[in-house]
Amino acid sequence: MGYKKVDKKDIENILSLVADKERVFHGESINEDYSHDELGTVKQMPDIVVQVLSTEEVSAVMKYAYENNIPLTPRGSGTGLVGAAVPIYGGIIIDLSKMNKILELDEENLTLTVEPGVLLMEISKFVEAQELFYPPDPGEKTATIAGNINTNAGGMRAVKYGVTRDYVRGLELVLPNGEIMEVGGKVVKNSSGYSLKDLIVGSEGTLAIVTKAILRLLPLPKKAISLLIPFPNLDAAIETVPKIIKSKSVPTAIEFMQRAAIVAAEEFLGKKFPDSSADAYLLLTFDGNNREEVERNYENVANICLEAGALDVLISDTEERQESIWTARGAFLEAIKASTTEMEEVDVVVPRNTVAEFVKFTHELEDKFDIRIRSFGHAGDGNLHIYILRDQLDETTWHRKLNDTMESMYQRSRELNGQVSGEHGIGFAKKPYLKTSLSKETMGIMQGIKLVFDPKNILNPGKVCQ
């Protein structure tokens, strides 16, 4: 790629751009964590890491990288699952996790202005104390907000509330040449030229570095109730979802889960789930402003489920009980991970009425390729999280089986008019699948857009469409 290799002089120069030397790491002093994200399989150490504290520092380091042709990769808390924050060509990592201040709550405009490194869990805690609500709710609460913005994270509540893009009103950005730019603002509507704000959301740190975000808030719903609904089998559970959607009910979340995932989570957490007797479950949440409103909402859905063969409807209206259910749901990924030696994930999104078909297909692949597959996911929005587990397979067998399984899944997803990623992004790991799923024209336009923002191709190179 013809990048300049970081040398002593570069390190000296970069040190001079940052106020405290303790926030710059190079050579042996770099923590190994910086070489990978939560996926773990894509690895490369950076040459230098800068923990930035301000937009000006980001701008200065970015400008230096630009002028000296050094690749630069931005990083939040490293919870990504596609290798997007891995510096595959080495160079500089800008670590934004210390830019973690909540800057302003504007109650008259219902906006929250934050630095990029604020964690998702800190945002919900802060706004909920004010009876306000930031709806996006991905499972990984220790992700940074800029990480969520860069993947357009969706989470559990997308059924009712939409995804991260819907809650980003404005951004402050540092461009690859070091210039600082603002897009959007506190305004509710905007038709003033191409929506660069919406283009940056989901661009995985390849077009610009997010240094500030203005988020849209809603009033906090006063009441939420969860229904845990056991079904005799997974097909029966998932096939009920389009009926729920068609019934004009509006659940906040519809998740599906199988006994295997629940049992693994019970073991992992050392805690019992309220029920694990059935083969499969739907977990639904409804929210609203009072109990009656919420009850009216879910009664109809409970009946639909029972008519569709549900074994029971377990209502969780206390915080403790909901906590125990959602804690288990939140531990699925960790529990599956702990149950095997290595794994790969698929994060496809398909139209909601084809989820049952797709999940059934993955179970057939489990038999066909004789490999263990675990899945759970957002039945209400068609976004599935499917994990292919290595267990005791040797290297060659693992890669062969993994490849066959992944190819089959992405092909089936395309046939169902699905997309490669619902919320985890493309990063490095999913590039081949994106390439197969999009037309040459579409890839060409994405590559062209990348070069408009980053003509020297130094910001997070080798990701998404490259």
Place this chain on the structure above:
Amino acid sequence: MGYKKVDKKDIENILSLVADKERVFHGESINEDYSHDELGTVKQMPDIVVQVLSTEEVSAVMKYAYENNIPLTPRGSGTGLVGAAVPIYGGIIIDLSKMNKILELDEENLTLTVEPGVLLMEISKFVEAQELFYPPDPGEKTATIAGNINTNAGGMRAVKYGVTRDYVRGLELVLPNGEIMEVGGKVVKNSSGYSLKDLIVGSEGTLAIVTKAILRLLPLPKKAISLLIPFPNLDAAIETVPKIIKSKSVPTAIEFMQRAAIVAAEEFLGKKFPDSSADAYLLLTFDGNNREEVERNYENVANICLEAGALDVLISDTEERQESIWTARGAFLEAIKASTTEMEEVDVVVPRNTVAEFVKFTHELEDKFDIRIRSFGHAGDGNLHIYILRDQLDETTWHRKLNDTMESMYQRSRELNGQVSGEHGIGFAKKPYLKTSLSKETMGIMQGIKLVFDPKNILNPGKVCQ
């Protein structure tokens, strides 16, 4: 610009690309309407007009234009207010208004697939008959859906439901080179590369031609109630809005109106408004699934208004009464237009808590420049519609006063962190104001994106950022 002038040979060639000759117009046979949109002041006749009936026809004509270097401008029903559909370099107009079929209602995925020329009023009628809801609700119901998509139209209900972009799940596009491309789909989430779908929404027909759209629907709220709230003056009315937002109520719409606009609408429609005794009004709508839920929602707001000095709270819970109020609201623009010889409009959007300040400022301009100004707008989302009226001013005085007034307004909007357009777009008429409001970097990126899609600059040239 070095475009090829359309000659006889081109007309023959284009005629051969379209099945029926009656759908191709050239020379004298072109209706004068094609030279302008609803704004009226930007004018240019095209050399040839093709009323297309299919994506393939769009593709064939677009490809011909591309290969022969002829500018091409797409057009819907011509209700735009910024000259975006005016072929300022002549050439070809593709009229998409006859591609007006509703293609599919998918109740399991809650999507509606439509051709670009379907009118907004047809969409609402169709889906509401199925107890479904397409929330975007701009005043101009005879606009086409692709026109709404291309301006990212907002409308009255943006306070609660957001704007057009939030309801576009997927698009079929024809690129400037004639290639057909799909972006997005029926999926609820999508993090599969840069979101070209969100970039096309609001791009005013300059990047690609929308030939099909997959829209997201919601269940239809079963009950809606409007409150008409008279205030002693406009300041008192508008200053109440941030208090309503802060109170965590969620109205569907908050409009403000002044007696002058109401009286003009009464005269224009020959119908009485329920009340026109006060100087200023807020008009709010609340929706929900039953009367109690809606009442709970609005009671608190009614009290806030009374505490803030409202003279009364008039509740409209019958369809007839609501109809009479909203018909008047819908006639404001036509009524103002009928009251003067010529007018220009400003469609700025400012943070919601600065609306009162901005409207007060426009009233000061009325005195300062001795020119008649009328305004109404979406107080709940900060998007104002302000009309500067020529009345009997001579050409020179009109342009001088108009220019001074517009400059002052856009400058004030910038100072309040507002944007040039909330929903009407930039088109041709607002280009100078966009240029002043954005940085050189931002404009450069928009221009770069335009060239990625349209390297020959033949699709709707001279608009938005050019």
